[in-house]
Amino acid sequence: MVNNIDLKPASEFITENKPERYIYDVGAGDHEIAISTKNLQVSYGQNLALSEGDLSFERYKITSLVGASGSGKSTFLRSLNRMNDSVATVKGNIMYRGVDINTKAIDVYEMRRHIGMVFQRPNPFAKSIYNNITFALTQRGQYTKQELDEIVETSLKQAALWDQVKDELDKSALALSGGQAQRLVIARALALKPDILLLDEPSSALDPISSAQVEDTLLKLKNQYTIIIVTHNMQQAARISDYTAFFHMGKVIEYDLTRKIFTRPKVELTNDYISGNFG
Numbered sequence: 001m002v003n004n005i006d007l008k009p010a011s012e013f014i015t016e017n018k019p020e021r022y023i024y025d026v027g028a029g030d031h032e033i034a035i036s037t038k039n040l041q042v043s044y045g046q047n048l049a050l051s052e053g054d055l056s057f058e059r060y061k062i063t064s065l066v067g068a069s070g071s072g073k074s075t076f077l078r079s080l081n082r083m084n085d086s087v088a089t090v091k092g093n094i095m096y097r098g099v100d101i102n103t104k105a106i107d108v109y110e111m112r113r114h115i116g117m118v119f120q121r122p123n124p125f126a127k128s129i130y131n132n133i134t135f136a137l138t139q140r141g142q143y144t145k146q147e148l149d150e151i152v153e154t155s156l157k158q159a160a161l162w163d164q165v166k167d168e169l170d171k172s173a174l175a176l177s178g179g180q181a182q183r184l185v186i187a188r189a190l191a192l193k194p195d196i197l198l199l200d201e202p203s204s205a206l207d208p209i210s211s212a213q214v215e216d217t218l219l220k221l222k223n224q225y226t227i228i229i230v231t232h233n234m235q236q237a238a239r240i241s242d243y244t245a246f247f248h249m250g251k252v253i254e255y256d257l258t259r260k261i262f263t264r265p266k267v268e269l270t271n272d273y274i275s276g277n278f279g
């Protein structure tokens with residue numbers, strides 16, 4: 001399926017434990033970079049879970065992070081908004097709007113308003129649909145009822161859930177279906193008006209229809225948000241993402257336009273993974 005002529009055999013990468021890397025240059029200037037990492041290394045105790053993760057993410061694009069279980073995708077993703085702070089040592093730079101956000105001086109809670117996170121399992125609060133959306137806002141700011149109403153409506157519309165729940169905003173969010181709950185959680189993240197949305201396998205716990213709805217939602221959102229998504233679903237990565245980064249053993253092995261990764265990967269190991277030969 002893929003022209004292998006220029007590719008090295010996968011065994012070389014594994015035996016050398018020094019994988020060939022191909023990192024596409026997104027090219028600041030022509031393309032606006034929303035966030036980038038440099039010399040990022042993440043250790044859990046003695047376990048260096050991420051050793052090479054230099055990437056630049058283009059604004060208003062969807063980037064998928066793919067790779068076998070344990071390759072470091074979630075570790076990388078969670079580091080981007082400092083979710084690993086309490087469990088890991090994170091070294092290196094995470095540049096966002098000209099600022100290294102991987103420093104002690106950063107107000108992590110404020111930063112997370114700009115860089116939101118959605119997890120694998122929908123985790124609505126045991127509150128009404130309305131209060132799920134407004135909770136974080138009312139904890140840290142003053143809003144009128146009218147402002148909150150507008151934010152609830154806008155966020156739910158962006159997450160493609162408004163039409164289904166607009167007449168029952170006082171209903172418990174725990175009564176929503178899995179797919180609806182995940183879109184509520186996306187709406188909750190959007191209510192904070194982030195720049196960047198990080199999603200860790202957001203549809204892997206959902207049925208195919210709900211998963212497709214989440215994908216549609218993400219495709220609509222990318223006009224306004226930079227989206228970085230961890231996924232095990234190669235079809236999903238191919239369908240929705242502009243760029244794909246392939247992780248292996250704590251390193252980014254290949255990063256390129258999604259269509260190139262899925263048709264003409266430059267590294268044999270990437271080809272092996274997307275062809276289903278391991279993982």
Ligand SMILES: Nc1ncnc2c1ncn2[C@@H]1O[C@H](COP(=O)(O)OP(=O)(O)OP(=O)(O)O)[C@@H](O)[C@H]1O
Binds near residue numbers: 044047049067068076
């Ligand atoms: N909280 C943690 N504490 C200790 N080790 C961890 C923790 N989270 C991840 N690791 C380890 O870091 C390595 C990378 O894990 P990570 O979850 O980032 O991989 P992944 O590619 O996202 O895998 P998966 O697809 O299974 O979620 C693994 O060896 C894992 O055991």
